[in-house]
Amino acid sequence: MDVPGIPEALVGALAAAARAGGPPPQRVALVGGAVRDLLLHRVHNDPWRGVPDLDLVAEGPAIDLVRRLEALLPPGALRAAQEHGAYGTVEVELRLEGQTVLLDVATARCETYPQPGENPKVVPGLLADDLARRDFSINAIALDLASGELLDPHGGQADLQRRQLRLLHPHSLHDDPSRLVRGARYAARLGFRLEPGSREQARRTLEAWPWAWHSGERPGQAPAALGTRLRMEFELLLLREPWPAALAILQDWGGLALLDARLQADRHWRRRLHWAGRAGLPLMVALVAGAADPLALAERLQLPHRQHRLLAQWLExxxxxxxxxxxxxxxxxxxxxxxxxxxxxxxxxxxxxxxxxxxxxxxxxxxxxxxxxxxxxxxxxxxxxxxxxxxxxxxxxxxxxxxxxxxxxxxxxxxx
Incomplete structure (x- = not known):
């Protein structure tokens, strides 16, 4: 299958690198947003640099695939490769046919959540395990690079046709509530709606929020990892997406309560963020300013020191x-x-x-x-x-x- 916007030499080299793995054979697949956008007839680019950005999953060490790929490409085509051993990933920058391409190569993994909201426990796994850990069915489709086979074990193509977002598991939001913010990002960008069963899961999850946390950190406090993930998802929403639509969708789902009940009831955030953008102020600060206790929320989200200080100055x-x-x-x-x-x-x-x-x-x-x-x-x-x-x-x-x-x-x- 052709991948629009990607040099032909790279497509061929990736397929050859996948077939060259083993023994046993190393399965390699294009996954995530690139496959989703391919099926939607869209080009999947990095939002900051405007160049192709591909996610690959390999059954086996990601760095082995990168080394095979480098040997198959013209000399100097691989400009940079940054390995993150703790996560089993390699960030790669290529230059082919006058075009820059970014690759994020990951070792296939299986994950479990010991407590709601905490970072998952991760172990190496198979491609099927990696697809099963994803957020929505439309992001759990893969293109096997060796065989060219399209893998869709969770019905993502049907959901693409229905233009809907369906959570992969009954406890997806209980494990990681930040997935709801990500869903609002996709809904605003793609024009999709939340599938009824997933909408009901969101309602049940938010009805029980905030949970009685016992995470081993501070009793009654959400794990710091969840605060960080929420901040990152909101930053992506505000910086990369059509944020007025995304925040309106999230509020309609009840999802602003993940930050603060007053923000969920707030009807002035649109005007506040609009003027903040025109004034050159961080949109995240303008959003958090509508909370009942902005400094407590800033601490929970671990906002950068400069933003935290600005909120403190404003409150004084x-x-x-x-x-x-x-x-x-x-x-x-x-x-x-x-x-x-x-x-x-x-x-x-x-x-x-x-x-x-x-x-x-x-x-x-x-x-x-x-x-x-x-x-x-x-x-x-x-x-x-x-x-x-x-x-x-x-x-x-x-x-x-x-x-x-x-x-x-x-x-x-x-x-x-």
Whole structure:
């Protein structure tokens, strides 16, 4: 079977490398998204680099297949090969006929989940075992490279024709709830729906969420591995997929509850993420900001330190702005002045990005935040430090205080 977008020389070399394995014969197959997209008459490319990206599974050490493949290709065609021994995989970059192709070669494996949400226990297996461990039937189709036979033990082709996503096992989501997020990604990208039985599995799984965890880490806490997988799936959803459609689908399934019950009920995430994207803020931060406890969720998902810090800065700013606008404060001195707004927005430990996040999330009235972003933060004292020193102001705290006083006098001339 021809694989569109792949150099003919590579297709032939892969088939020859598969047939050359053994004894016993080493079965090698093209699996996953590349086969699915082939049957859908789509080219399966790496979303970041826009080049063909193929997943291969070998019965036997993946590195053996890569070595045979290199010997069959023209000299220099194999540009890089990174082996990950702990996972039995090899990442390969090839250059053939003027085209770059990426291969992810994996040793066939069998996996079991000792506890829900934990990383699975993995042992080498057969191709049939590897297909049986996958998420949806449409991703459990394989093309045997030696024989050219299409292997579909779980009815994936029928589900492709029905344009539906069907989970492979009755406990797929119980083992790994992040598969539901992946399903929303596929549903948005391919225009598929969740098969009724899988929809019912999602309902039962989410009805019992959060589970009473006993994972050997902290009683009652989800395994850290699950938090990491959820973060990775949401990052892929937000960066690689049509995220408005994918998040809407996931919310319709009830799946935002995997992050937070308030997010599941949130009807403002679309606007928040839209403005975050326009402002250059991380979409993941804008999503997590809608949670009941954003910092706890950020920790559970193990967000990068920079994103975690931005959320913390925004929460502190939100508190300052709430105090600034308290009715008691207004009764004592009227509405906040421009200088008061600037003092709150420029407090030590804050950042301009936190102000942007406050603007995106509707933390405070838009006008003063926009005025600060576009104008007030750029206003300086009319005199420079050097000019003040020349007039007799001594360097040190007094100089800083005078600069602040002069800037506040200039800000007093601004309108809200």
């Amino acid at each position: 700013l939100r508190q300052r702005l709430a105090e600034l606008q308290q009715p008691a404060a207004e009764a004592n001195g009227g509405p906040p002045t421009v200088a008061a707004w600037c003092a709150a927005l420029e407090a030590p430990g804050g950042s301009p990005e936190a102000v942007l996040l406050a603007l995106v999330t509707g933390t405070a009235p838009r006008r003063p935040l926009l005025r600060w972003w576009l104008r007030w933060r750029h206003l300086k004292a009319p005199d420079t430090a050097a000019e003040l020193i020349a007039r007799g102001v001594k360097p040190g705290p007094a100089l800083g205080e005078e600069l602040r006083r002069l800037r506040e006098r200039r800000l007093a001339q601004e309108r809200l």
